[in-house]
Amino acid sequence: xxxxxxxxxxxxxxxxxxHGQGVTALHMAAQSGxxxxxxxxxxxxADRSIKDDLYHSTAEGGAQYFGQVEVRDYLRSLADC
Numbered sequence: 001x002x003x004x005x006x007x008x009x010x011x012x013x014x015x016x017x018x019h020g021q022g023v024t025a026l027h028m029a030a031q032s033g034x035x036x037x038x039x040x041x042x043x044x045x046a047d048r049s050i051k052d053d054l055y056h057s058t059a060e061g062g063a064q065y066f067g068q069v070e071v072r073d074y075l076r077s078l079a080d081c
Contacts (some may be wrong), residue, residue, distance in 0.1 A: 002044055009047045022053025023062075030059035030075065033068035038075070048075060 002008055014020040026046040029037040038059075042048065051058055057065070063072040 008041060008044055009050055011050070011053070013053075019054065024050055024052075024059070026050070026059040027052055027062050030063040030068060030071045031066045033063070033066070033071055035071055035074065038071050042075075042078065048078065 009024055011022040011024055013022060026041045060072055060075040
């Protein structure tokens, strides 16, 4: 979809009022620990600073909350670049 012009930073909502409010694909990949997708999205220009609309957390924060340490550490390492 990205190759056909999809907005990599598009926010979406799912699952009701208590979760999934204004998240991006990077948030979802990070929270689920899907490292290959996280890397692909970052390489394609996903904005790591976007915060979700419910908890006001970045993808790195979501990875931290859901115990995805490898993803969290990868995203955190990019801040040093």
